[in-house]
Amino acid sequence: MSPSTSSDTRNDDRFENLRQELRRGSLPLAVLAALRTEHYGYTLRKTLASHGMAIDEGTLYPLLRRLETQGLLVSQWREEDKRNKRFYRLSPDGKLILKQLSIEWKSIHASLEDIF
Amino acid sequence: MALVDRYLQAVKFWLPRNQKDDIIAELSEDLRSQIEEKETELGHPLTDAEIEPILKSCGSPMAVAGRFLPQQSLIGPALFPIYRVIIRSLILYFLLPWLLLWMGIAIFSPDYRADHPGMALFATLEPWWLACTWSLFINTLIFALLDRSQSYSQRINDWNPRALPPVRDPNRVSRGSTIFELTIVVATLAVWVQLDVFHRVFHFFGLTVTLSYRWPEFFWGLVALSLAGIVVSGLNLAKARWTRLSASLRLALDCGSSGLSYWLFRANLLQSLSGNDIPSTEAARFVSFLNQWMARSAIWVLVVGAIIVFFDIRRLRRVDPGV
Structure with a gap:
């Protein structure tokens, strides 16, 4: 491997790690925003992916559980297409937190724009 | 499916x-x-x-x-740095030197190998294994318990910047320790001169002790090293910090002292011992035992010397080249 290739790979790795870190931080906000409309896990993943926020099962389901434990989501098992599915939506607390987080997100975005 | x-x-x-x-x-x-x-x-x-x-x-x-399990740690991030320092020190200053010492003895002492043939040689390492296991286990247990203790976590957060130790200058030499070192060297030389240790034969408490004919070589070597030590202490006293010159001299001195001590331990120092109340066979047996014991212990002297030299080299590397 030539030195430039090795350096490129290292840069790619570093970029990928930082990108993942950046996206990981914004996932709860994306999930809360998407759950203003009721979804079950799979359709939620599809919705997020269609908006450029792809998330794997191993990350989404533990996050949904955490948000539900914190009282920000409510869930319900229901039959659809002859299969049992768990549907999630925002709780009243979740709506409030989503509003606050959206303001915070816009503020961070504005600050970063200002720094850039 | x-x-x-x-x-x-x-x-x-x-x-x-x-x-x-x-x-x-x-x-x-x-x-x-x-x-x-x-x-x-x-x-x-x-x-x-x-x-x-x-x-x-x-x-x-x-x-x-x-990912569905709660995030758990045996020792949390607040205590982990202290735990790491303690485990590192334990390994570096206790377990590793012990292992190196054991390896030194096992490799360089034919008598030790003869006393513990075959697998029995590795069985002598059992106390080391036990020390490793227990020290690591107990430290981990203590830290895990501390981590779960609410009062300790509170104490860690309740800190005062003014209580932090002052900035350490690793090249600084305390005048107090230099004066203490100088006093010890001068006093030792004075006592030796007073005791007239230039000779090989000593008489005390009805005993006559005759040292090896090589004793004066060691003695004068030691006097030379002591005088050089006084020069280094003088330099430290004047500058109050390690310089390239003083650190290099200290390294040379410690190398010389280690070599001289190793040589002394292997030189069959005691030639004879006699006294009115001691049968000559007993005296000869004691002389032989002491010389053999010193020869066997020589490796320890070398190990201790190597540790001192290791720290001297670290000090020399640390000293600002411009000083």
Whole structure:
């Protein structure tokens, strides 16, 4: 491997790690925003992916559980297409937190724009 | 679908008991939805080979289950740095020197190997293994308990910047310790001169002790090293910090002292011992025992010398080249 290739790979790795870190931080906000409309896990993943926020099962389901434990989501098992599915939506607390987080997100975005 | 069931069973094994079924039902639904979508796309039921990439993209069963578990640590980030320093010091200044010492003795002492032939040689390392296991276990246990103690966590957060130690200058030499060192060297030389140790034969308490004819070589070597030591202490006293010159001199001195001491221990120092009340055979046996014991212990002298030299080299590397 030539030195430039090795350096490129290292840069790619570093970029990928930082990108993942950046996206990981914004996932709860994306999930809360998407759950203003009721979804079950799979359709939620599809919705997020269609908006450029792809998330794997191993990350989404533990996050949904955490948000539900914190009282920000409510869930319900229901039959659809002859299969049992768990549907999630925002709780009243979740709506409030989503509003606050959206303001915070816009503020961070504005600050970063200002720094850039 | 047998592959999916096997996957879900493997994930289920690691999940918390009260959430197992709920999590598996949800994960199962997601995987089946993915498979259904792929089947619609391909127009036929998926084979195991086609299901495999779907499961692989989901992650290893243990990793997937791990994300559902609460984040736990035996020793949290607040205490971990202290734990790391203690374990590092334990290994570096206790367990590693012990192991090196044992290796030194095992390699360089034929008598030791003869006393512990074959696997019995490794059995002599048992106390070291026990010390390793117990010291690591007890330290980890103490830190894990401290981490769970609310009062300790509170104490860590309740800190005062003014109570922090002053900035340490590793090249600074305290005048007090230099004066103490000088006093010891001068006093030792004075006592030796007073005792008239230039000679090989000493008389005290009715005993006559005759040292090896090589004693004066050691003695004058020691006097030379002591005088050089006084010069180094003088330099330190004047500058109050290590310089390239003083650190290099200290390294040379410690190398010389270690070599001289090793040589002394192997030189059969005691030639004879006599006294009115001591039978000559007993005296000869004692002389032989002492010389043999010193020869066997010489390796320890070398190890201690090597440790001192190691620290001297570290000091020399640390000294600002411009000083």
